[in-house]
Amino acid sequence: MANFNEEYILTMLRQIHYPGFEEDIVSFGVVNEVNIQGNRVTVNLKFNTKNPDTKAQVKNAVQNVLKTELPDMRIMVMEGIPAMAGPQLAPPKPNDPWAGRAAIPGIHSVLAIASGKGGVGKSTVSTNLAIALANEGLRVGLLDSDIYGPSVHIMMGVDEKPMVTPGQKLLPIEKFNIKMMSMGFILDKDTPVIWRGPMVIKAVDQFLHDVEWGELEVLLIDLPPGTGDAQLSLVQKTPVTGAAVVTTPQEVALVDARRGYQMFRKLNIHTFGIIENMSYYPNPQTGEPVYIFGKGGGPKAAEELGIPFLGEIPIEPEIAAAGDLGIPIVAKNPASKATEAFRQIARRLLERGLLERVAK
Ligand SMILES: Nc1ncnc2c1ncn2[C@@H]1O[C@H](COP(=O)(O)OP(=O)(O)O)[C@@H](O)[C@H]1O
Ligand SMILES: [Mg+2]
Numbered sequence: 001m002a003n004f005n006e007e008y009i010l011t012m013l014r015q016i017h018y019p020g021f022e023e024d025i026v027s028f029g030v031v032n033e034v035n036i037q038g039n040r041v042t043v044n045l046k047f048n049t050k051n052p053d054t055k056a057q058v059k060n061a062v063q064n065v066l067k068t069e070l071p072d073m074r075i076m077v078m079e080g081i082p083a084m085a086g087p088q089l090a091p092p093k094p095n096d097p098w099a100g101r102a103a104i105p106g107i108h109s110v111l112a113i114a115s116g117k118g119g120v121g122k123s124t125v126s127t128n129l130a131i132a133l134a135n136e137g138l139r140v141g142l143l144d145s146d147i148y149g150p151s152v153h154i155m156m157g158v159d160e161k162p163m164v165t166p167g168q169k170l171l172p173i174e175k176f177n178i179k180m181m182s183m184g185f186i187l188d189k190d191t192p193v194i195w196r197g198p199m200v201i202k203a204v205d206q207f208l209h210d211v212e213w214g215e216l217e218v219l220l221i222d223l224p225p226g227t228g229d230a231q232l233s234l235v236q237k238t239p240v241t242g243a244a245v246v247t248t249p250q251e252v253a254l255v256d257a258r259r260g261y262q263m264f265r266k267l268n269i270h271t272f273g274i275i276e277n278m279s280y281y282p283n284p285q286t287g288e289p290v291y292i293f294g295k296g297g298g299p300k301a302a303e304e305l306g307i308p309f310l311g312e313i314p315i316e317p318e319i320a321a322a323g324d325l326g327i328p329i330v331a332k333n334p335a336s337k338a339t340e341a342f343r344q345i346a347r348r349l350l351e352r353g354l355l356e357r358v359a360k
Contacts, residue, residue: 039074042078
């Protein structure tokens, strides 16, 4: 536990001058909130200026000062998060097609992980990316909404069921620093698929609003694969901040990934970019990447669509093994190439405004 308090951090932040002014950033009113939890310090800034250079200058200065003074802590500098209350949405206009999307109290950002088809590694990416984001100092939740094959609880090695609080709320299961809830907890494997569509929408709505998530910076949702009605209604009803589309390098998968992107576009939801899974096989002798399915499919598709390419993840038997074992690779082997790939993708998402965009 940290042996210092918020006051102490404020004292350090008083060393930083607001650009172009005599006053320090605390006196200037830029520091909205300081929060210490375990080994994470979160500084929330609130700017009156819209000047991106000024903002960047202050954010960097805060990072640098705190990193230097507190080398063992994880420092998160965020902007514009109203005191732990989740995004404030503008009141819906009459006939607003998004009026059904209510913000979830306490949850700042919702990242939907989608794929055009099953089997491309959407759940592998969801679990590992969730842990990679938590490693960046964020409070992270993970919701498996895949009605056809919920697997997140298996990959995270969870076999207990969530408990119900006296207030009739479900308690998410915590593991690897992630709060998790899964369709797998409530779906019977004998439930006919035809029931699952309508069921999932109702269930996901309950998962979002009747689960005691607490305060989260990011909730990842592992969506059902595909771009059909079930996916569409689900995303339509959820206050999603943005989506990431998972694909493999094969052309058939890329066609589906494009379809995934089109679905979000139609719904006016931001797509953060494309994640390519099973991009290459590292040569066991040399570690050199061998692009068995051809190189550059994911980046090319991203470029065509005008969206970022977020990164490539190698094929590694250890990824599948870790999944089967119930310990995702990012938790199991921090030194692996795959872990590094997930870390980079997590950082790119943060750079691309995962915490700064407002849910639609
Ligand atoms: N990069 C990878 N390297 C090796 N195996 C992988 C990789 N990504 C996924 N897998 C394996 O492929 C299978 C399908 O992945 P999964 O994440 O369940 O896909 P989806 O959720 O898209 O259906 C799983 O057995 C998983 O362990
Ligand atoms: Mg899956």
